[in-house]
């Protein structure tokens with residue numbers, strides 16, 4: 001298939017490009033570079049062994065820009081990563097988040113349908129479960145109250161895409177609910193490259209290890225978990241990337257399913273590790289120091305979040321292959337070789 005990859009210069013998008021080409025697909029990337037660097041695409045092309053990845057610096061809110069891309073390329077499906085993703089920033093700038101994530105997706109979907117391209121894989125998030133009603137979380141767990149506008153954009157976009165599919169059964173909609181992506185391509189040439197102070201645990205750990213930050217603050221050690229720190233379902237970004245390739249099956253097999261062609265999958269390992277498990281594994285596997293101190297809980301955090309990923313295995317044959325040691329090794333391999341990012 002030829003796939004439109006929105007947000008393809010970003011962390012998860014760049015890793016997914018490699019998996020797409022490995023599986024024999026081709027891609028066209030659209031990204032406004034608001035949170036990425038085109039160097040990622042040059043490195044991806046190098047890793048794949050092609051001269052370049054077709055790339056357009058276009059904002060998904062720019063209808064004419066998208067029209068031109070669709071006029072130029074025959075696109076079979078879209079993997080839609082483009083969006084703003086910083087939880088704390090979304091609390092400060094809710095309008096910007098709703099406008100970019102929801103406004104952008106509505107323009108994208110409209111242009112797609114005008115060009116007869118009605119297959120979309122959407123980057124959703126475990127955050128749609130809110131404080132989950134059950135652990136491990138299955139896809140039938142009810143969606144919950146999100147604690148920030150970012151999370152609501154994911155929850156609302158899921159609903160919008162499902163409604164669009166229901167009204168026009170030619171659409172095939174795949175909602176992938178990612179748990180906590182970490183790690184990097186084994187080459188260490190591409191990886192997560194956050195602007196400013198990292199919000200997420202793993203980039204904070206790697207920046208402490210490389211000497212850019214003094215110590216990690218561990219947000220709370222009084223949760224009802226084995227060691228008191230938060231428990232998450234960390235998933236290697238290369239496994240996550242492979243899940244998108246597996247999910248393309250939903251498009252080719254769609255007619256064998258019911259008319260209700262919306263597919264929802266949890267994408268995690270099914271294992272929960274605590275914040276301190278991650279720090280200790282990082283130190284042990286990489287032989288580096290990560291000083292930390294216990295800080296108060298962070299607003300909006302939940303104690304425990306991990307999934308039951310068996311539906312994805314049963315229906316699209318996808319399962320995580322990498323474990324915690326691979327995750328901490330590959331995160332460090334990227335940061336060590338690229339202390340200043342791209």
Ligand code: NAD
Pocket residue numbers: 006007008009010011012013030031032033034035036058059060061080081082083084085100104123124125126178179180181
């Ligand atoms: P990222 O910021 O590295 O990548 C997103 C890309 O989208 C960036 O390259 C950015 O420049 C681009 N972009 C943003 N707004 C755009 C617009 N209006 N038009 C065109 N391009 C635009 O983030 P990521 O970690 O790779 O996340 C990819 C997707 O997965 C996002 O939708 C994110 O919300 C979702 N997600 C991420 C996580 C995570 O922890 N990383 C977890 C769950 C879901």
Ligand code: WQD
Pocket residue numbers: 085087124125126127151179180181199200201202204216217218219220229230231232275298301
């Ligand atoms: C993990 C654990 C923190 C930083 C977020 C989004 C979610 C999804 C993934 C996009 C928690 C603790 C963290 C630090 C710490 N993103 N922590 N010190 O909050 O599970 O999920 O990213 O969709 O929507 O909410 O991930 O990496 O921020 O935190 O102690 O400096 O690490 O308290 O227990 P989270 P995270």
